[in-house]
Amino acid sequence: MLQKVVRSTIIDAPIERVWAVLRDFNSHDQWHDVVDASRIEGGERSDQVGCVRSFTLKDGNRIREQLITLSDREHKSTYCIVEATVPLQRYVATVTLKPVTDGGRTFWHWESTFATPPGMERELRDMVATGVYEAGFENLRRHLRAGADLRTPGSAPMPTALPMPMRCARVRAYGGPDALQPADGEAAAPGPGEVRIRQRAIGVNYFDVYLRKGWIPPLLPLPGVPGMEAAGTVLDVGPGVSGYMPGDRVAAMSPVPGAYASVRTLPAAHVVRLPAAVEAETAAALLLKGVTADMLLRDLGRVRAGTRLLVHAAAGGVGLLACAWARRLGATVIGTVSSEEKARVAREHGCQHVIVTRDYRFAEAVQQLGGADVIVDGLGDAAFEENFAALARCGHWISLGQATGGLRPLSPDLLVQKSATFSRPVVFDFCAAPGALAERAERVWAALADGSIRMPPIERYTLEAASQAHARLESRGTIGSLILIA
Ligand SMILES: NC(=O)c1ccc[n+]([C@@H]2O[C@H](COP(=O)([O-])OP(=O)(O)OC[C@H]3O[C@@H](n4cnc5c(N)ncnc54)[C@H](OP(=O)(O)O)[C@@H]3O)[C@@H](O)[C@H]2O)c1
Structure with a gap:
C-alpha cells in the first residue's frame, strides 16, 4: 500500500x-x-x-x-x-x-x-x-x-563565511587552446560590497581567446582564470550589499576576468538579477553579447530605419543578436560569414544581404548596396582596407574586436577622405555607471521577450572542456553562442 x-x-x-x-x-x-x-x-x-x-x-x-x-x-x-x-x-x-x-x-x-x-x-x-x-x-x-x-547595511558578515573550494579553467602559460586547463581553486568569502555566486553557466567570448593568447597580459596575469560573464545563484553576500540574497538567480558581467569557475566572488555592481523567464544558460549565452549589441546599435551606430549596417561574423555570438535587433529597428542589414550554413542562420536572424567570404573580400558587394553607414568590425587587421572601402560617406566604423589580429594605426587623414568616424569601444565602459548594467540587461531580456532578438544556437561544453570550446571558437566553425556548464 x-x-x-x-x-x-x-x-x-x-x-x-x-x-x-x-x-x-x-x-x-x-x-x-x-x-x-x-x-x-x-x-x-x-x-x-x-x-x-x-x-x-x-x-x-x-x-x-x-x-x-x-x-x-x-x-x-x-x-x-x-x-x-x-x-x-x-x-x-x-x-x-x-x-x-x-x-x-x-x-x-x-x-x-x-x-x-x-x-x-x-x-x-x-x-x-x-x-x-x-x-x-x-x-x-x-x-x-x-x-x-x-x-542590512553595516551588519556583520556571516561567521561561517569561508573561502569555498571551486573548479576552474586556468591559464598557466599563454598559448593555444590547450593553455586552458582544469584546476582546483578557492572562491573567497564575499567582502564588503561583494557577492559569491554558484555559477551554473558561463559565457565564452572571443575576448577570452585574446586573454588566453597573452595579448593583454595586465588583464590576465599568470596563472589566471579568463571569462567575463556567467549566471547562477547567489550563495552569500558581503557587508553593505543590498538587493541580493542567497538563492537569488543572477548573472554577472565583469571587466575583470575570472568567470571560468564553478564559484566566483565579485562586486555586486557587476551582478544583475534574472527574470523568472530567463534561464541561467540563456543569460550566459546572451548577457555580454546582448549588452554589446545594445551599445553598438543604440549608442554608437544610432541605428534607425534606413541605416545600412554591415555586421562581420554575422552568424557569431554578437553577430546574430546585432543583425536581428538592427532589423527590428528598420535597418538594412548586410553581413559577412564564412560558410553557406552560417549564411542560412544569419538570414533567419534578420540579415537581408549575406556575403559569403572566407578571405575578407566584401567591399565591392557592400558598395553595390550603397555602402555601409555603420560597420560592426570584430575582424581586425585582415579586413582593414576592405572595411574602409565598404564605408559610405560620413559612415561610422566601429572596431569592436580583432579576431584576425590587432588593427594597424589609423590615420585621421584616411578618415577625412570620407568624412568618416571611427570608434574603438569596450562594452564594460558602457556599463560602468551605477544602474547601467541592469538597465542594459533589462533591454536585452525585453528584446528577447518581444522577439527583437531570437535565441541563438548554443554550443555547450563542460567547464573541464573549456579548451575544446576555445578551439571550436577559433576554428570559425561555431554559430551563435558558446557556454560552459559548471
Ligand atoms: N569591444 C567589446 O566590448 C566587445 C564585446 C563583445 C565582443 N567583441 C568582439 O566582437 C567579436 C565577436 O565576438 P563573439 O564572442 O561574438 O565571437 P563570434 O563572432 O562568435 O566568433 C568569432 C567569429 O569571427 C569570425 N572570424 C573571422 N576571421 C577569423 C579568424 N581568423 N579567426 C577566428 N574567427 C574569425 C568567424 O566568423 P566567420 O567565419 O563567419 O567569419 C568567427 O565565428 C570579436 O571580435 C570580439 O572580440 C568586442
Whole structure:
C-alpha cells in the first residue's frame, strides 16, 4: 500500500524569493541540514526537467533523484527517487508554492507518496514528514534569514563565511587552446560590497581567446582564470550589499576576468538579477553579447530605419543578436560569414544581404548596396582596407574586436577622405555607471521577450572542456553562442 505524507507551512518571504531557491534542483545542499553534498549528473542544468541530482545525506545514505516537472508559472515541481540506499520505493514528491494574499509571504505545500518494506511504514513516514519536510521548512527559513541579515547595511558578515573550494579553467602559460586547463581553486568569502555566486553557466567570448593568447597580459596575469560573464545563484553576500540574497538567480558581467569557475566572488555592481523567464544558460549565452549589441546599435551606430549596417561574423555570438535587433529597428542589414550554413542562420536572424567570404573580400558587394553607414568590425587587421572601402560617406566604423589580429594605426587623414568616424569601444565602459548594467540587461531580456532578438544556437561544453570550446571558437566553425556548464 502506498504511504502518503503531506506537510505545509507559511514562509515569511515573497514567493519569488522562495521559488528562486527551490526551483534550483541542486540547491538543497546549501539550505537543508540533512544533505551533505549534491551534484547534477552529466553536466545538465539544475532546472532542466529530467536532470538527476546525486547526493549524500549526513547519515551516509546516498540518493539519486530525478526532476520530473518544473513550472515557473505555477511555482511547482515534481521529482522522484530513481535509486537510494534508504528503502523508500516508488517515491514521488511535489513542491507547490502559492503567494499568501498579503503578498509578502509564501504558502509552501510539500507532499509525497511512496511504498516501504513491510513493517517500516511508520518509521519511514516519520522520517520523511519530520526529518525531511518539517526540518526543511525550518532550514529554508534560516537560510533566507541569513541572507536578510546580510542585506542590512553595516551588519556583520556571516561567521561561517569561508573561502569555498571551486573548479576552474586556468591559464598557466599563454598559448593555444590547450593553455586552458582544469584546476582546483578557492572562491573567497564575499567582502564588503561583494557577492559569491554558484555559477551554473558561463559565457565564452572571443575576448577570452585574446586573454588566453597573452595579448593583454595586465588583464590576465599568470596563472589566471579568463571569462567575463556567467549566471547562477547567489550563495552569500558581503557587508553593505543590498538587493541580493542567497538563492537569488543572477548573472554577472565583469571587466575583470575570472568567470571560468564553478564559484566566483565579485562586486555586486557587476551582478544583475534574472527574470523568472530567463534561464541561467540563456543569460550566459546572451548577457555580454546582448549588452554589446545594445551599445553598438543604440549608442554608437544610432541605428534607425534606413541605416545600412554591415555586421562581420554575422552568424557569431554578437553577430546574430546585432543583425536581428538592427532589423527590428528598420535597418538594412548586410553581413559577412564564412560558410553557406552560417549564411542560412544569419538570414533567419534578420540579415537581408549575406556575403559569403572566407578571405575578407566584401567591399565591392557592400558598395553595390550603397555602402555601409555603420560597420560592426570584430575582424581586425585582415579586413582593414576592405572595411574602409565598404564605408559610405560620413559612415561610422566601429572596431569592436580583432579576431584576425590587432588593427594597424589609423590615420585621421584616411578618415577625412570620407568624412568618416571611427570608434574603438569596450562594452564594460558602457556599463560602468551605477544602474547601467541592469538597465542594459533589462533591454536585452525585453528584446528577447518581444522577439527583437531570437535565441541563438548554443554550443555547450563542460567547464573541464573549456579548451575544446576555445578551439571550436577559433576554428570559425561555431554559430551563435558558446557556454560552459559548471
Ligand atoms: N569591444 C567589446 O566590448 C566587445 C564585446 C563583445 C565582443 N567583441 C568582439 O566582437 C567579436 C565577436 O565576438 P563573439 O564572442 O561574438 O565571437 P563570434 O563572432 O562568435 O566568433 C568569432 C567569429 O569571427 C569570425 N572570424 C573571422 N576571421 C577569423 C579568424 N581568423 N579567426 C577566428 N574567427 C574569425 C568567424 O566568423 P566567420 O567565419 O563567419 O567569419 C568567427 O565565428 C570579436 O571580435 C570580439 O572580440 C568586442
